[in-house]
Amino acid sequence: MLSSLLIANRGEIACRIIRTARRLGLRTIAVYSEADRHALHVRLADEAVAIGAASASESYLDAGKIIAAAKQTGAEAIHPGYGFLSENAGFAEACAQAGIIFVGPPASAIRAMGLKDGAKALMEKAGVPVVPGYHGALDDPAFLKQKAYEIGYPVLIKAVAGGGGKGMRRVDKVVDFDDALQAAQREAQSAFGDPRVLIEKFVKNPRHVEIQVFADGHGNAVHLFERDCSAQRRHQKVIEEAPAPGMNDEVRKAMGEAAVAAALAVGYVGAGTVEFIADGSRGLRPDGFWFMEMNTRLQVEHPVTELVTGTDLVEWQLRVASGEKLPMTQDELGLDGHAVEVRLYAEDPDNGFLPSTGRLDLLRLPEGEGVRVDTGVEQGGEVSPFYDPMIAKVIALGPDREAAFERLSAALAKTAVAGPRTNLAFLRKLVDLPAVREGGFDTGLIDREIETLTGGAVSxxxxxxxxxxxxxxxxxxxxxxxxxxxxxxxxxxxxxxxxxxxxxxxxxxxxxxxxxxxxxxxxxxxxxxxxxxxxxxxxxxxxxxxxxxxxxxxxxxxxxRAAEDEGGHASVSAPMHGKVIAMLTEEGAEVVRGERLFIVEAMKMEHAVIAPRDGRVERVSAVEGDQVEEGAVIVVLEEVSAPA
The missing domain is CATH 3.30.700 (Glycoprotein, Type 4 Pilin)
Known part of the structure; x- marks a missing residue:
């Protein structure tokens, strides 16, 4: 077993890794940015090293600083968690060159699966079914638009690199293609440093089912069954559960074998997830699923797999990285019970799910039988504008699906957060929604039910x-x-x-x-x-x-008390702390209600701000590239008088 481990991450995943590593007797080393100086993961670790400013590019994404911290502390291995450098092949290679064990797959496997176009071509060769679409290298906008027409609308524009819904746009008609393509490319460049995209057919009534795979360095590979992540918003997972509703042994076997084949095709080692899209209109079938992508890391939703299989996937990662064989064979693995997870975020569902930041004045997380909470924050701490706004993951385990959802509903009722706005009320409505409880939903459910799931107020x-x-x-x-x-x-x-x-x-x-x-x-x-x-x-x-x-x-x-605005003016403010990446108007311009004025980027996602009414732009107080605070007035509109 390894003796020391540096965790190249922050928040709840850093805390989660530290707890398993310490249980196994490893010395743990945290790294932290200036914004995380007082963070929970820093206090949990045996040692902690400062690595730079609050911006991720100057700290958690700086491979050189991470490796320098590992050398400084004598760390034998580095665990990247998820996000940041976890799927960076160059970082995995740099670790090897420095004589440090990278707790993850080899760089060759990360590269093979890191770009969606190449991964799909590789999967086709391995006999794994893939979604129809254009996965080539040409990126001329007119050419891509033509390919979308040939594939047939609706289509998905997807970033070649990365995941998590960033750089992804659904397009339903040709007139929307150009704007969607530009937005997807900008977002992909910002999130992954790579603006390239591919075009795929959008599968109607889609189910998102993924398979947890694990391989060691001795040629052994297994799958730990499936997770259903079909309850999504903007391609971001909201509810994850295991096993998948409606899954039968025949489909489970077919998906599991396809996922293991995918892992073996790239010489995989460690934990990974093979994601499939399934046609939910006729139920799950052995011939009705297609490969989407492979995540070459631990997933946010890994706790549901741990609970139903009785495993600790971080422990498996550390044992495989130590050179050991897999702890269990495929025949020894089984499912017991049902687990479901939701992500508690600092965001405002009533305002387009915009990220929210600030001090956690109150944080009360649930406890009890069958309830697990993974978090990286405490009451009194801050939700920073620089990173993902997750507060906690709340996971419930029950003997069956109904019991698991009842426990999750009760756990959320015991949860309380004050300070930043959160999605707690939204989650409570969602887990009690009849369509969710019945298990017959697809990835479009939340969009269809958004009016039911949002709105309301404290009485x-x-x-x-x-x-x-x-x-x-x-x-x-x-x-x-x-x-x-x-x-x-x-x-x-x-x-x-x-x-x-x-x-x-x-x-x-x-x-x-x-x-x-x-x-x-x-x-x-x-x-x-x-x-x-x-x-x-x-x-x-x-x-x-x-x-x-x-x-x-x-x-x-x-x-x-602030003086009330008079004289027919309207102030348009930044909806959250972020960076102005596009200013779409100028002083003197006449705009109409609903017209886009500027775009703010926060947490690697774009948010377009529109004119609340017709008017003339009297003042613009920011330019592209400016960092702005939540509530800062960016554009002032004056009322345009009707002609006499």
């Missing part, structure tokens, strides 16, 4: 409970539930021995000022009818929680 009644806490503060009191009671002598606004009275307070609810009136009886706040939420005290206020949503409630400071 006025629960906000009123928060106001009760503000008007009767108690340093020792941490929670106020609808059944709770406060000492009437602690009320700060007036004195009254008995009877009813109504109190009006000006408060801010997530920064928006409003007046809330509360009724008191004999010095005790009267609980509003229908109040179903909970209130938790935090620094400088309280948080009202209900249905997975959270709003901060604080006493309003009249001296800090």
């Amino acid at each position: 006025d009644e629960t906000v009123a409970l928060a106001v009760s806490m503000l008007s009767a503060p108690d340093a020792e009191e941490r929670r106020y539930h609808p059944q709770g009671w406060f000492d009437p002598w602690s009320v700060c606004d007036a004195f009254q021995l008995s009877g009813d009275r109504e109190v009006g307070l000006r408060v801010t609810v997530d920064g928006e000022e409003r007046e809330v009136r509360r009724r008191w009886h004999n010095g005790v706040p009267v609980t509003p009818e229908g109040a179903m939420g909970e209130v938790v005290r935090i620094e400088n206020g309280v948080v009202a929680l209900e249905g997975g949503r959270a709003v901060k409630v604080a006493l309003a400071d009249s001296l800090l």
Whole structure:
């Protein structure tokens, strides 16, 4: 077994690797950027080395700094986690040249599977079915547009390099192709440093089913069955589960054998995932699935496989990297129970799932039988604008699918987050959606049900409970539930021995000022009818929680009230912290409602900001390349008077 391990990653995956490595007796070394100086993974490791500025390109993506840190600390091996350098063949080679073990496949396998066009050609030779499309090297826009026409709409434009839904666009008609191609190429260049794309036929009613494979350096290879990742948004996985709903032994065998054949075709070693697209319109069939790509690393959703197979895939990685044989043969592997995972993100589903950042004023994660949580943050920590905004993965295991989803639903009900906006309310609705519970969904489900899954607010009644806490503060009191009671002598606004009275307070609810009136009886706040939420005290206020949503409630400071905009002007702000990658208007230009004004990139994804109304551009306060803060005014529109 290895003696020491440097983890070239951050967040929940770094914490996850550190825990297994320490259990096996390895000395663990973390690396961290300036933004992660106080991060959880830094404290969990035995040692930690600073590697640069907050930007990933100056820290976690700098292979030279990572290898220098390994040499400095005497690390025997480097585990890349996922993302960052995990699928970088050059980094794997640099590790070998430095005499450091790379916990992953050989560089040749990473290269073979790293570019989707070459991987598909290789799979065709190996007899693995692939999705129809153009996978060649020509990248002239007119040529690609012609190929899309020949393939037949709808099509998918997909980045040749990378994954995770970045650099991917679905196009339903020819008039949308040019804009979609440009956006996909820009996003691919930003995320992977490679703007090349391929064109594929979009499979209607698609199911996304992937196979976990593992190989050692002694010629042995196995699969650890499948995961279903069909519940997606913008090609990003939202729910992952194992085994796949509707899977039977015949299809499982066919997919498993195809995945192992794919791994053997490239001389694979270590953990990998072979992803297939299946036609869900007629159920899973042995002749109804096609190879999409192979991820030459550990996957975010690996916990569901671990739970149903009783394995620790990180331990398997470390043992294989140590030169050992696979711990189990194919015949020894089996499935027991059902596991399901969701990803809790700092993002705003009600605003196009824009990333959110900031301090985690409250973080309460679930515990209990059959519940697992993988996280890399703590209450009081920060969700940084520089990296993926994942807060935690919540995973539930049950004896069957229904039990697993019930446990997951209950676990999410116990979860609470305040500070950044999150997708918790969205996840709670999603896991209880009848189509999800029935298991008959495809990758288009979330888009079809988006109005059902988003929208809503913390009720006025629960906000009123928060106001009760503000008007009767108690340093020792941490929670106020609808059944709770406060000492009437602690009320700060007036004195009254008995009877009813109504109190009006000006408060801010997530920064928006409003007046809330509360009724008191004999010095005790009267609980509003229908109040179903909970209130938790935090620094400088309280948080009202209900249905997975959270709003901060604080006493309003009249001296800090912002003057309201007058004169028919409209300010268009950056929706999140990010980089302006395209300014599509200029001062003096006349725009119409819905017209794109500028594009902000955050977390390697593009977000177009549109005009909220017709008007003339009075001011533009940013240029391409500028880093902007969330809420910063970028464009000011003035109302255009109608001609006399």
